[in-house]
Amino acid sequence: MRFVLAIVAFVVAAVMIVAGIAQRTIFAPPSQVTAAATVPADTRYVVIDSAVLNAHPGQQTLSVSGSKNAKTQMVAYGRTADVKAWLADQKYATIAYRAGDSAVTVKTVTPKSGATGSSGAASTATPAPTATPTPAPTGAATTQAAAPGPNPAGSDLWLDEFDGQDAQVTKMNVPSGVSVIVAGDGTAPAPDKIVLTWPVDTSTPWAFPLIIGGLVLLVIGIALYLWGLYTHRRSRGPRRKSGPKMPKLPKAPKYKPTASIEATPRGRRSTRRTRVMAPALLAGVLALTGTGAGAAFAETSTPTPTPTATSSAPHGNGNSPAPAVTAPQLERIVKRISVAAANADAKNDPNLAKLRFAGPALQLRDANYAIRVKKADQPALPAIPAGPLELSLPQATDSWPRTVTAVVKMPNDATGKAQAPLALALVQQTPRDNYMVEYAIALEPNVKVPNLAPASIGAAVVPPDSKLLKVQPDQVAAAYGDILLNGEKSKWYSSFDLTDDKLVAQVGASWKAQEQARLAQQFGQTSTLTFAGRVGAGPVISMATNDSGAIVWVNPEEVQLHRVTEAGAQVIAGATTAALSGVAQSNTGIESVYGYQLAFYVPPAGSDEKVRLLGFAQGLVSAREVP
The missing domain is CATH 1.10.287 (Helix Hairpins)
Structure with missing residues (x-):
């Protein structure tokens, strides 16, 4: 056995x-699933939707090849609506994939009539797909095909981007609502060989x-x-030889019971034998049928709970628009702005500054560059640090223009003293434009920032003429300028909290009165110094807070006119004014314009709180001799 x-x-x-x-x-099993597609050779842009990328579970690997110049190829991904808005007036190819039979198809999408490019508001309508046309013979290209297209590389619209050699193999986990764009530099065709790979569980x-x-x-x-x-082996020991066999005994006659003897025994012994045999027979039957005492309980199974699928994607929840940027996207944008600002500041080049600055921020930097060219000891404006971000407040919107507020931590100064954080107001006018710095200010010490929406949700933009705030956003600049001119005599004085306002202390009504008195004492009645306020050309930006208030960015200006009032007298310009105006002294007068970049917290209408200054930047923006 x-x-x-x-x-x-x-x-x-x-x-x-x-x-x-x-x-x-x-x-x-195979370790991966692969799908390959070849797009027409003259295609400049290829779009892969998230439905294709998520046809199989797991991390997606995108491989591109076939580009004539690998240095110009790029792969990026962004919200599907943003990608289509960027491609508003451009023809592109889309890739479709059927997981059932692993079939890959390529379609060409042509722009709808009326779609515009980066010079205007791009149409966000989805172009209608058409069948891939047969490539035209050489020399028969249309005007649109011959004209260079926009370059998608370096756009602030993408959630992430890979350029050059880094674009050849890209690993990503693209959620629903996000698409990938593959392109060259807008002029050269995109890589024409696209390979998608998904891992397979080989455990x-x-x-x-x-x-x-x-x-x-x-x-x-x-x-x-x-x-x-x-x-x-043990059972095979030595054995003795047996003797002769014994003769067989005769068989005894068979016993035949008589009728008087009972065939079935009765009594206590027979009952006991029956009781012993019955369980044995029952156990045998149960063993043959495969059932036991616990079989009835084994048939009951415990229900398995079905997990609820959750998703996290950089887009809205269907009830509200998505934030304009994600936190990693904003960090990348600020780093690009920091590099551009450093290059412009190092060369005092206003053309380089225009790549990332606009409005009041550009105006102040242009003036600073012009002054520093003629006055070497003029301090430069604060650099834009690359990070880290202390606060980000993107606008929740699906249209343009888009606004984002960011607060960047400043490094310590040369003496090791901590500096106030830098607040930036960024605006993207169209899908193909980058975010431009409209305002760049230093926050007030110990400033109390109001409660803001998280960056993953975003905030709404308050209309400039909103009457739901204590002061209308488009009136804040004029109201504060009136306080700088008239102090307590201003009708707006009681609406603003000026307790810790450093700007009023520096250039407010008291300082102006002191300057006028000093010039009168020094030069008598030979000249006059007057001040006037006006609203600058900068945009009014209002971002809603959680308490129904708003953070309002405005651009008031102040005009200082030093005019000669006595024949033969002269007005002597300061070193900074002379460097900017090119006039050191004048027989008539000199006009100096100071620009202010201000950020306020404006409480909701009916609130007991007052409007308070969060931060500011100011400086000379223009100067000229007046007749």
Whole structure:
């Protein structure tokens, strides 16, 4: 019997080991699923929707090749609506994939009539797909095909971007609502070979247990075989020879019961025998039918809960628009702005500054560059640090222009003293424009920032003429300028909290009165110094806060006119004014314009709070001799 058990163990062990090894070798599933597509050679832009990228679970790997110039190729991904808005007036190819039969199709999308490019508001309507046209013969290209297209590289619209060699193989986990764009530099065609790869679960959970179990059975079989062999050898000891065989005894006659004898025994012994046989027969029946005492309970199974699918994507929840940028996207934008500002500041080049600055921020930098060219000791404006971000407040919108507020931590100064954080107001006018710095201010010390919406939700932009605030956003600049001119006499004085206002202390009504008195004492009645306020050309930017108030960015200006009032007298300009105006002294007068970049917290209408200054930047923006 031991030899039989050993043979059975050997057979089962061999089957288990072979099955385990086969699962890891000949029966192993493929490690990935691959789909390849070839787009027409003259295609400049290729769009891959998230539905294609998520056709299979797992991380997607995108490989591109076939570009004539690998240095200009790029792969980026962004919200599907943003990608289509960027491609508003451009023809592009889309890739579709059917997971059932692994079929890949390529379609060409042509722009709808009336779509505009970056010079105007881009149409966000989805272009209608058309069949891929047959490539035209050489020399028969249309005017649109011959004209260079926009370059998508470096756009602030993308959630992430890979350029040059980094674009050849890209690993990503693209959520729903996000699309990938593959392109060249807008003039050269995009890579025409697109390969998508998804990983496949190749785990074989039963392979290792089968192999280990087979080895264990093999050891048991060997042990049984050795035990049986040892027992068999012991049972074959020396035996004595037997003598002659005994004769067979005659058979006894068979007993035949009479009718008087009962065939079935009765009594206590027969009852006991019956009781013993009944359980034995019942156990045999149960063993043959495969049921037991616990079989009834084994049929009840515990329900398995179905997990609820959740998704996290950089787009709205269907009820509200998505924030204009994500936190990583804004960090990348600020780093690009920092590099552009450093290049412009190092060369005092206003043309380089125009790449990332606009409005009041550009006006102040242009003036600073002009002054520093003629006055070497003029301090430069604060640099734009690359990070880290202390606060980000994007606008929740699906249209343009888009506004984003960011607060960047400033490094310590040369003496090791901490500097106030820098607040930026960024505006993107169209999908193809980058975010431009409209305002760049230093926050007030110990400023109390109101409660803001998280960056993952974004905030709404308050209309400039909104009457839901204590002061209309488009009136804040004029109201504060009136306070700088007239102080307590201003009708707006009680509406503003000026307790810790550093700008009023520096250039307010008291300072102006002191300057007028100083000039009168020094030069008598030969000249006059007057001040006038006006609203600058900068945009009014209002971002809603959680308490129904708003952060309002405005651009008031102040005009200082130093005019000669007595014949033969002259007005002497200061060094900064002379450097900017080119006039050191004048027989008529000199006009100096100071620009202010201000950020306020404006409480909601009916609130007991007052409007308070959050931060400012100011400086001379223009100067000229007046007739």
